[in-house]
Amino acid sequence: xxxxxxxxxxxxxxxxxxxxxxxxxxxxxxxxxxxxxxxxxxxxxxxxxxxxxxxxxxxxxxxxxxxxxxxxxxxxxxxxxxxxxxxxxxxxxxxxxxxxxxxxxxxxxxxxxxxxxxxxxxxxxxxxxxxxxxxxxxxxxxxxxxxxxxxxxxxxxxxxxxxxxxxxxxxxxxxxxxxxxxxxxxxxxxxxxxxxxxxxxxxxxxxxxxxxxxxxxxxxxxxxxxxxxxxxxxxxxxxxxxxxxx
Amino acid sequence: xxxxxxxxxxxxxxxxxxxxxxxxxxxxxxxxxxxxxxxxxxxxxxxxxxxxxxxxxxxxxxxxxxxxxxxxxxxxxxxxxxxxxxxxxxxxxxxxxxxxxxxxxxxxxxxxxxxxxxxxxxxxxxxxxxxxxxxxxxxxxxxxxxxxxxxxxxxxxxxxxxxxxxxxxxxxxxxxxxxxxxxxxxxxxxxxxxxxxxxxxxxxxxxxxxxxxxxxxxxxxxxxxxxxxxxxxxxxxxxxxxxxxxxxxxxxxxxxxxxxxxxxxxxxxxxxxxxxxxxxxxxxxxxxxxxxxxxxxxxxxxxxxxxxxxxxxxxxxxxxxxxxxxxxxxxxxxxxxxxxxxxxxxxxxxxxxxxxxxxxxxxxxxxxxxxxxxxxxxxxxxxxxxxxxxxx
Numbered sequence: 001x002x003x004x005x006x007x008x009x010x011x012x013x014x015x016x017x018x019x020x021x022x023x024x025x026x027x028x029x030x031x032x033x034x035x036x037x038x039x040x041x042x043x044x045x046x047x048x049x050x051x052x053x054x055x056x057x058x059x060x061x062x063x064x065x066x067x068x069x070x071x072x073x074x075x076x077x078x079x080x081x082x083x084x085x086x087x088x089x090x091x092x093x094x095x096x097x098x099x100x101x102x103x104x105x106x107x108x109x110x111x112x113x114x115x116x117x118x119x120x121x122x123x124x125x126x127x128x129x130x131x132x133x134x135x136x137x138x139x140x141x142x143x144x145x146x147x148x149x150x151x152x153x154x155x156x157x158x159x160x161x162x163x164x165x166x167x168x169x170x171x172x173x174x175x176x177x178x179x180x181x182x183x184x185x186x187x188x189x190x191x192x193x194x195x196x197x198x199x200x201x202x203x204x205x206x207x208x209x210x211x212x213x214x215x216x217x218x219x220x221x222x223x224x225x226x227x228x229x230x231x232x233x234x235x236x237x238x239x240x241x242x243x244x245x246x
Numbered sequence: 247x248x249x250x251x252x253x254x255x256x257x258x259x260x261x262x263x264x265x266x267x268x269x270x271x272x273x274x275x276x277x278x279x280x281x282x283x284x285x286x287x288x289x290x291x292x293x294x295x296x297x298x299x300x301x302x303x304x305x306x307x308x309x310x311x312x313x314x315x316x317x318x319x320x321x322x323x324x325x326x327x328x329x330x331x332x333x334x335x336x337x338x339x340x341x342x343x344x345x346x347x348x349x350x351x352x353x354x355x356x357x358x359x360x361x362x363x364x365x366x367x368x369x370x371x372x373x374x375x376x377x378x379x380x381x382x383x384x385x386x387x388x389x390x391x392x393x394x395x396x397x398x399x400x401x402x403x404x405x406x407x408x409x410x411x412x413x414x415x416x417x418x419x420x421x422x423x424x425x426x427x428x429x430x431x432x433x434x435x436x437x438x439x440x441x442x443x444x445x446x447x448x449x450x451x452x453x454x455x456x457x458x459x460x461x462x463x464x465x466x467x468x469x470x471x472x473x474x475x476x477x478x479x480x481x482x483x484x485x486x487x488x489x490x491x492x493x494x495x496x497x498x499x500x501x502x503x504x505x506x507x508x509x510x511x512x513x514x515x516x517x518x519x520x521x522x523x524x525x526x527x528x529x530x531x532x533x534x535x536x537x538x539x540x541x542x543x544x545x546x547x548x549x550x551x552x553x554x555x556x557x558x559x560x561x562x563x564x565x566x567x568x569x570x571x572x573x574x575x576x577x578x579x580x581x582x583x584x585x586x587x588x589x590x591x592x593x594x595x596x597x598x599x600x601x602x603x604x605x606x607x608x609x610x611x612x613x614x615x616x617x618x619x620x621x622x623x624x625x626x627x628x629x630x631x632x633x634x635x636x637x638x
Binding site for chain 1: 484488489491498499500502507508509512596611
């Protein structure tokens with residue numbers, strides 16, 4: 001499988017504390033990956049680095065077929081290059097409708113002038129309807145996103161990610177605060193997405209990770225501790241010591 | 247399928263109709279063109295109020311929609327006023343000077359004319375030389391361009407520096423306030439080339455125009471109404487589509503918009519610059535009606551008033567900014583103009599000139615605490631209640 005994202009030897013320190021310590025990580029172009037680890041393992045910082053929010057002190061991050069370096073690119077440029085991110089807390093634009101939220105995310109020219117002149121055409125609206133069906137919100141298009149339930153907001157945000165049509169989705173704790181039925185649906189949406197693109201899911205919940213049924217990377221103190229199937233890593237003595245054994 | 251902009255925003259049409267009716271009504275009642283019930287000075291007050299409404303509409307775009315609390319838009323407003331004031335003052339002085347010099351035996355040389363104009367304008371600051379910034383004061387066209395260009399370029403440079411460094415929230419407000427203070431302090435100096443604290447005066451006299459003020463005031467009322475109508479239309483159009491969606495997103499969650507791939511800084515810069523240009527135009531229409539501009543007009547407090555007007559009217563609705571500004575500024579001028587009767591409590595007499603600011607400050611606090619949607623928010627609340635009442 002082709003490598004889509006390659007992180008090698010990345011180190012980040014905050015006031016002397018090494019949040020990420022010589023981290024190396026690779027993901028292929030149509031792959032689902034779960035990243036687990038205890039609090040402070042550097043999961044969120046890892047996402048911050050890939051999406052350009054935090055600049056690493058050392059290391060390389062190469063992206064795509066042409067192996068472009070992501071270091072030094074702005075968040076907006078990285079997003080345009082094809083990396084989408086979902087935050088831990090559902091962050092949708094609450095006073096805008098579901099349709100407006102999805103249109104905002106739809107893959108289009110992002111420069112101010114073309115956005116100013118943009119008016120949605122039939123094809124864009126059809127795509128929005130299609131996405132709304134995919135995330136189970138076809139009847140909610142004209143509702144304000146703020147009125148949705150917690151689970152629906154999470155899906156809307158995943159829908160916005162899909163609307164961006166990224167090659168890599170970074171998803172931070174998508175199942176947090178969801179009911180069992182909602183989790184199942186979330187798993188289906190993510191598995192569907194992983195058929196055509198790379199999906200990295202950061203998750204605390206082991207049950208949810210098992211449901212995803214994919215390769216797992218365990219982070220600890222800013223570095224990779226173990227990698228492999230869930231059964232493989234859960235048998236690893238180091239992993240048991242730092243994470244599962246507690 | 248896609249309905250026209252006006253069809254989707256019927257409130258814009260209502261506003262434009264009301265504005266037109268207001269302008270025609272005032273004209274019919276004015277001394278210049280009508281039955282003379284409304285005095286010329288009140289026509290000027292109304293015209294000035296329309297200009298203030300225009301800058302408030304710009305403020306609503308940047309604060310109400312994009313969430314950037316700029317406390318510097320009155321600086322842009324003042325700059326627009328100074329730019330048009332330079333031409334008005336230069337040209338009128340030139341005509342007076344020409345009139346008096348032509349009485350001499352020999353025709354005056356260009357140097358003599360220039361020296362005489364300089365003496366007239368800059369005598370009060372002990373100078374008679376033209377500062378460099380007056381290089382184009384003889385050209386109405388250039389000064390009109392500068393009305394937009396000077397605030398625009400200042401906003402562009404300032405905004406680029408501020409937004410690039412990701413200065414947001416209250417820090418940005420403080421920075422814009424500092425910019426305003428800096429500009430005011432600079433203008434207060436005699437060496438600024440804009441007559442220091444004397445400012446520019448006599449701006450109500452249009453060079454080469456013989457018409458009385460009663461007529462000129464109506465011209466400016468119409469020009470101000472036209473500018474407000476166009477500004478309103480422009481802002482309503484900007485916020486109506488996806489662009490409005492993006493800037494409201496920036497207001498509510500800037501980081502999220504960035505991760506969607508939008509260059510947030512460029513959007514902010516564009517909005518900051520466009521609103522500064524609108525403020526410049528509003529100022530250029532305001533000061534010929536006021537007759538005088540001096541650095542006190544640019545003082546930081548003016549920009550804070552602007553925020554207060556928009557907050558009292560209600561943010562993020564455009565018409566809210568107009569309501570708030572018209573209401574507060576007209577009531578302000580009534581209270582501070584000495585027309586309001588003093589209230590005698592026996593032991594103490596409430597003089598509104600002194601107490602008005604306290605009332606205004608208090609109502610700002612009350613609005614912020616109990617009616618965050620402002621006056622327009624209350625109106626919408628009542629509409630919703632009535633609709634519910636009808637349904638039930």
